[in-house]
């Protein structure tokens with residue numbers, strides 16, 4: 350939160366949407382030519398994890414990050430500043446063994462934070478990697494789809510051995526046009542092979558994403574499909590969340606969607622205000638024990654007679670147990686806030 354407010358907040362003041370982007374007021378900045386700043390933030394955190402803390406799972410992020418501007422596209426010299434920022438962040442970590450953002454957050458919240466935000470993103474990346482790997486294993490040798498929804502700078506299509514460069518596996522990335530264009534430029538400059546990935550641009554709030562997927566690519570909904578929907582549910586309205594989850598029922602039995610969400614109890618006015626300030630307002634939140642009801646609502650919208658089932662549903666303690674290493678004294682490396690949870694729904 351601190352990071353988004355102080356480091357990622359100010360560029361949005363400068364990165365005003367272009368004239369033709371302002372047709373609809375209060376549009377999420379991701380859909381404008383500026384692209385998503387929060388996608389850059391999570392991407393930067395994954396890259397720092399891989400570079401600084403001796404190896405996070407996102408090994409492609411450090412290769413890609415030199416080709417984006419963490420401060421958005423419309424600031425002169427911003428690529429140069431991005432490199433300076435990453436260098437300083439790395440030096441700070443080597444010298445102090447702490448993240449600057451954690452130290453800043455500690456001053457405000459008066460509790461020790463170790464890799465606070467980064468640990469949470471690391472656990473999220475690991476869980477979703479596991480979900481995709483398991484799906485690929487279960488469908489080994491058959492044709493299936495992997496769809497990354499609201500992909501941002503997600504690198505799974507380029508780094509997960511279970512799915513990259515396989516003829517039977519069809520890879521898709523769906524994202525808001527502005528963000529996607531910036532990612533594609535970065536992939537091109539970094540010379541990362543992406544010819545096997547189908548890029549589909551879509552605004553979840555104003556377009557039917559499944560129709561976009563079918564009209565802009567050769568997406569075959571008769572195949573089993575794994576949808577990864579990481580760090581996006583909070584940016585769309587409840588009806589959109591329900592529609593996205595229910596639409597997986599159009600695909601073959603065995604399909605699933607993995608996503609994370611923020612607890613309503615944690616979405617306070619200050620957080621909402623800071624998200625609004627950077628141009629990516631938070632709209633959806635739900636508490637852990639309300640998810641079953643949400644899935645029932647999704648069930649009512651399904652067009653085929655298939656049952657949506659919650660296959661995995663994890664909160665902080667389980668994520669810690671599965672994905673955070675421990676010091677010899679038993680404490681976990683990293684701090685996870687009870688802020689939201691992770692859910693896998695399948696048919």
Ligand SMILES: C[S@@+](CC[C@H](N)C(=O)[O-])C[C@H]1O[C@@H](n2cnc3c(N)ncnc32)[C@H](O)[C@@H]1O
Pocket residue numbers: 377379380385387388391392498499500501502503524525528529551552553554555578579580581584585
């Ligand atoms: C916090 S980023 C997460 C990116 C990536 N999944 C990750 O975890 O790093 C939010 C993503 O949602 C996308 N997004 C937000 N609102 C959207 C909308 N209305 N339509 C399409 N994509 C949207 C943004 O473009 C951005 O890529």
